[in-house]
Amino acid sequence: MANMKLTKTAMSLQDAEIRCHNFEEVALGYKKEEAMEEAMRCLHCAHAPCISGCPVGIQIPSFIEQIAKGNEEEAYRIIALDSALPAVCGRVCPQESQCESKCVRGIKGEAVAIGRLERYAADAHLQKGKQMDGKRQNNGHKIAIVGAGPSGLTCAKDLAMKGYAVTIFEALHEAGGVLVYGIPEFRLPKTIVQHEIEGLKQLGVRIETDMVIGRVISVDELMEEEGYEAVYLASGAGLPRFLHLPGENLKGVYSANEFLTRINLMKAYQQDSETPIQHASKVIVVGGGNVAMDAARCARRLGAEVHIVYRRSMDELPARKEEVEHAQEEGIIFDLLHNPICVHGDENGWIKAVECVRMELGEPDESGRRRPQEVKDSAFLIEADCMIVAIGTSPNPLLHKTTPHLETNAKGGIITDENGATSKQGVFAGGDAVSGAATVILAMGAGKKAAAAIDAYVQEQAIHSKNM
């Protein structure tokens, strides 16, 4: 008998007053009874619309059925068939606009809490401390993956499951990409990322850190000299955008990338960290996306009064609703319909104020959102000793610059066909390096698709060479 409650089973959170002073996880996850109760809300629709909303196609009703029966390990096994990073996706996927948006229960009431259930199954599995079944029979083919973020890790897992010898090359000293340098500990604990990566290694995936492909080895060399039959480029959208305002190079002005990397990858929030971060008293975060929320909430935890400055209104904020709510609960102030025009500094070169203008919304633009327009003579100063620019990132140009015949579009994204094949034979690409900044799960979807395409390509090449 299904649980016909109209709302999701609540998940407990760390109290906002307490959590805004620590970096521990905000959402605490379901207990077994809560998970089973929520799982009972699934109607097991024959057409399972939720699956079509999942970029990696997880068999959602099947895993939920197992949770309802109390078999979380079996639920995990079903999720892991399609997702390389279950514990990560259960936390950071925008489920409300994906699987849960298709849920029949959402027509009247709230959708089934698919994300929370996914997280529950993954965490239960992690607590048991055992990894998935081990290495597959090697099929004798070598594949290189550039970038150990969500896209590269997903592609690696799918290929390793098919028996490929996969090596991931990572530029930083730790694997995980945005999962380790971008998303904060309080949203995604790093031990969980490490555990997922450990699982990949058990499958036989090799991860080489400190390797900047394009500098130390080129893509051509990987294929011609190192014997890799195909390469998957998943180098992400690492290049931060700035506002190009006067005063943007003053001390105390950061890109969100730098601010978050110092805190997350380099652990600058910890007292004994070797990497410094400014502990500001008043921080302006420019932007309205998830990265802006992450930066704002980190700055808050370092002790600052934090203002989000965004040029449109609450309705247009691109961040997940849940993130905005959590930020508000933690005391982040939203200065909406504001736009910075100049950064003012003191005599020592530190930022002291941000000059903003007020905005109003006009007609919808090509994105369908109402276009913000400046209100005349509305300029005013907001005092601040730190500003974080979180207005997006572009694909890193390094691979394009160092790989002949790799075509990119006007925005710097690598051009691919629908399966991830680039203009260069044997080279595939996906994730933010292709799309520009998007979500973890879309990057994973691209990695999955590319893994299938790489498999087809390598097998076809093998048949071809046999017939020669």
Add this chain to the structure above:
Amino acid sequence: MFEILEKESLNPTVTKMVVKAPLIAKKAQPGQFIILRAEENGERIPLTIADYDREAGTITIIFQIVGKTTMRLQDLSVGEPLPTFVGPLGSASEIKGLKKVAVIGGGVGCAIAYPLAKALHEQGTIVHTVTGFRNRDLVILEEAFTKVSDRYELISDDGSTGRKGLVTDVLREWIEQGERYDEVIAIGPLAMMKFVSLLTKRYGIKTIVSMNPIMIDGTGMCGGCRISVGGEVKFACVDGPDFDGHLVDFDEAISRSATYRAFEARKREEYCQLMGKKEA
């Protein structure tokens, strides 16, 4: 892991290390840099490649002990590994086709100026070199520069060795004497590179400087190393580290380089206390 193969003290505050890094050695070019961590959980710091040996598979770095990370690096012994040593990063220096060049080195910057002077000399360029140090104890590479320079002058701030004065005094004299340079290459403290650039701008001599700002990843991701060049924002890690000295906003770069000075001083003091050392 990247093993330290040799370690040599060049003066009380400057150390040379040879590190095993065959892949980087295979690709390194003069002017490029590496990023290292001296210990797990350590800070990432950029250091310009002072030399490389493709056959031996080694990279040479020369660093000045300025903060905790460089102190920690200095305390490592031959045979110990560095947890992170990534590169070669940045763009290589462009020196092809130059007929006559003045190389100006200041302090530990001479460690980076030297391989360039050597490469210029080896390709047949006439090299005039001025190197400047605070005092006699800090002089490095005097003999090495003498060998690759057609004209060489050593300068110290206090006159305890060589001529007393500033590197710009000598460069101005040489230019006034009628020396004509295709290019001046200045590598050293920001203030020195600023004043060399101001001088050469007056004479209209193209000047290249090597910027070494604060950075984290070295691949263009953090934007912490941004500098203003001719009114445009450039990332030293991918667009540089070499830039046209006449276009660089040095005052901004000097200001930005001091962002974490208080933190750095505290870390250095803590480390000195921990290790029972006297503050340098």
